[in-house]
Structures are given as C-alpha cells and as structure tokens.
Amino acid sequence: MAAPFPVIALERPALRVLDQSRLPHEEHWLTIGDLETLEEAIRSLRVRGAPLLGLCGAAGVAIAAERDPGEAAIREAAARIGRVRPTAVELATGAACCAAAVLGQAAEERAAAAWAFCAAYLARRQAEDEAIARNGLTVLPPGDVLTHCNTGTLATGGIGTALGVVRAAFAAGRLARCYVTETRPLLQGARLTTWELVKSGIPAVLLPDTAAAALAASGRVSAVVTGADRIALNGDTANKVGTLGLALAAAHAGVPFFIAAPVSTIDPGCADGSAIPIEFRSAEEVGGFGGQRWSPDGVDAWNPAFDVTPASLIAAIITERGVVRPPYGPGLQALVAHTPAGFGT
Numbered sequence: 001m002a003a004p005f006p007v008i009a010l011e012r013p014a015l016r017v018l019d020q021s022r023l024p025h026e027e028h029w030l031t032i033g034d035l036e037t038l039e040e041a042i043r044s045l046r047v048r049g050a051p052l053l054g055l056c057g058a059a060g061v062a063i064a065a066e067r068d069p070g071e072a073a074i075r076e077a078a079a080r081i082g083r084v085r086p087t088a089v090e091l092a093t094g095a096a097c098c099a100a101a102v103l104g105q106a107a108e109e110r111a112a113a114a115w116a117f118c119a120a121y122l123a124r125r126q127a128e129d130e131a132i133a134r135n136g137l138t139v140l141p142p143g144d145v146l147t148h149c150n151t152g153t154l155a156t157g158g159i160g161t162a163l164g165v166v167r168a169a170f171a172a173g174r175l176a177r178c179y180v181t182e183t184r185p186l187l188q189g190a191r192l193t194t195w196e197l198v199k200s201g202i203p204a205v206l207l208p209d210t211a212a213a214a215l216a217a218s219g220r221v222s223a224v225v226t227g228a229d230r231i232a233l234n235g236d237t238a239n240k241v242g243t244l245g246l247a248l249a250a251a252h253a254g255v256p257f258f259i260a261a262p263v264s265t266i267d268p269g270c271a272d273g274s275a276i277p278i279e280f281r282s283a284e285e286v287g288g289f290g291g292q293r294w295s296p297d298g299v300d301a302w303n304p305a306f307d308v309t310p311a312s313l314i315a316a317i318i319t320e321r322g323v324v325r326p327p328y329g330p331g332l333q334a335l336v337a338h339t340p341a342g343f344g345t
C-alpha cells in the first residue's frame with residue numbers, strides 16, 4: 001500500500017510541502033528555501049505530525065547546508081529547527097541525525113549528502129508505516145475504530161501510523177467506518193483526517209471532541225487508535241491534547257486503547273511521562289479560528305497542544321518492529337537499545 005498522495009517533495013535546493021493550514025478547502029504547495037520560512041511553517045502547523053516533522057528537521061539541515069556547509073552553521077541550524085516545537089521528539093532527532101551524518105563528509109559534499117539523507121529518511125518512513133499497519137492488524141479487534149488528530153499521510157508522508165492501521169483494517173474488510181474527533185482547537189481531525197479518509201473512499205464519521213466518551217460508551221467502536229509525539233521508556237505517551245481523555249473514556253467503557261508509532265518516537269531520555277516537554281500554544285487559538293473570534297477580548301486560555309496518557313491506560317504500542325504490551329519497560333528498552341536515535345529501522 002503506497003502513500004496515496006504526495007505531501008512533501010525534496011526539490012534541492014528547496015523543500016516543497018502541502019500547506020496543511022489551508023486544507024481541506026485549498027491544496028496549496030509552499031516552497032521553503034530558508035530556515036525562517038521553515039520555522040514559520042512548522043510553528044503555524046503548515047507542516048505537522050511527528051514523523052513528518054522529523055523529515056522537516058532533516059530538511060532544515062539540508063537547506064542550511066546549501067548556504068553554509070561549515071560545521072558551526074550546520075550544528076546551529078539543527079539546534080534551531082529542533083527548538084521550534086518541543087513535544088515531537090523527531091523534529092530534534094531528525095535534524096540532529098542529519099547533521100551528524102553530513103558532518104562526516106567534506107564540506108563541499110554536505111548539502112548533497114543532507115538531501116540524500118532526507119530522501120532515505122522519507123523512504124524509511126514509508127516502509128515503517130506499512131510495517132506498523134501490518135502489525136496493527138495482529139492486535140486490532142474487528143469493528144469500527146475511533147481516532148484522534150491526524151496520523152495519516154499528511155503526518156508522515158507514508159500511509160500514516162494510526163491511520164495506516166485504519167487503512168489496512170478497511171482494506172481487509174475489518175472495519176466499515178472510522179470515527180474521527182474534530183480535535184479542537186486546530187481541527188486536525190475535522191479538517192485533515194476526514195479529508196484523507198474521504199479521498200481514500202473510507203467512510204468517515206466526524207464527532208465533536210465532547211462526544212467521544214459517549215461514543216466509546218455506546219458500543220459503536222471496538223478500539224481507539226492514536227499516534228504519538230513522544231513515548232517515554234515506561235510507555236507513558238504524549239500525543240495531541242485530548243488523547244488522555246479518550247484513553248480514560250475507553251478504559252471506562254472497556255474498549256482497548258492503542259498507540260501506533262515508529263520506534264523513533266520512543267525517547268530514551270525520558271524515563272516516564274513527567275519528563276516529556278509539553279508545548280503550550282496561544283490563547284488566540286482557543287478563542288477563535290480562521291480569522292473568526294468567538295471569545296471576548298481579555299480572556300486568557302490554558303492551551304496545551306499535547307497531553308500524556310499513562311502507560312496503564314494503553315493496551316499495546318504498535319511499532320514497525322512489533323507490538324509491545326505492558327509492562328512496557330523491557331520491550332521499549334529492547335527496541336531503543338538496538339536503534340540509533342531517530343532511526344526506526
């Protein structure tokens with residue numbers, strides 16, 4: 001199952017990305033040829049999703065190397081891109097791994113080497129997604145599924161992680177429809193996941209975030225599957241805010257809750273979820289959307305972009321290298337022990 005449509009293109013000396021902030025109404029491609037434009041695109045979620053951010057991190061190094069292939073410039077670019085959003089570990093590791101790979105080359109070869117690294121990274125990502133989908137089918141019970149945020153092609157460049165599992169389950173005739181939360185405040189579910197599912201002919205049912213607990217309790221879904229931005233070594237998992245609520249609702253309803261993510265999402269630097277940095281975003285994103293305000297001026301907001309679901313609520317973590325079940329410590333340790341940081345295969 002190949003990626004159903006392109007979302008990113010490596011066109012040395014620039015990166016081209018589908019601007020996700022304009023979907024689903026407009027399919028507009030951005031050309032990114034400098035670090036400032038890349039930083040803005042990441043900060044504004046024109047490109048987003050943990051695995052795709054990893055590739056953007058690496059591409060940031062390639063873009064910087066075009067201008068200055070010196071060691072200091074490359075190291076500075078990797079650090080700078082890695083800081084733009086703090087929660088998805090792959091943004092920083094993608095940039096750092098690309099920098100480490102090219103610094104082993106002569107200066108005049110570094111830009112070409114960085115673009116080659118990016119191409120290999122994308123190909124590996126696509127293969128990982130397919131393996132995650134295959135492994136997901138071994139644990140997903142038959143029946144319809146609820147997912148959150150966007151974990152599809154837009155988030156990885158491949159078939160997706162959690163949404164890749166959904167795609168595979170639909171192709172195998174194991175689910176008839178995918179329930180999608182709207183994913184307030186930036187509506188990745190309502191705008192992006194529904195767009196992908198409709199494009200692929202997979203029946204999508206959109207629900208307000210506030211209806212998710214009722215859906216789980218209704219018996220309509222046999223599983224909840226989401227992606228991850230960072231997984232601690234004990235299995236605690238950071239993902240789009242609202243994931244914790246879904247996992248709690250699923251536990252209450254007796255519905256299994258699964259995480260689907262590449263091994264590169266596991267952070268050996270985080271012993272548990274308390275060590276995962278959480279991105280907070282502006283009050284404006286809660287009080288309005290797309291230029292329309294619905295809250296009065298002067299209202300503050302508590303707006304974390306991610307939350308941490310404790311390992312105890314997760315039935316299994318589906319990776320490209322196999323399915324890890326609780327207790328997560330030994331299984332996750334074994335996966336990262338055999339994987340250089342940022343490399344899932």
Ligand SMILES: CSC[C@@H](O)[C@@H](O)C(=O)COP(=O)(O)O
Nearest residue numbers: 048049050149151155227228240
């Ligand atoms: C395969 S994508 C996994 C996660 O990155 C996804 O679930 C998510 O939380 C994305 O958040 P976003 O803020 O849209 O980048």
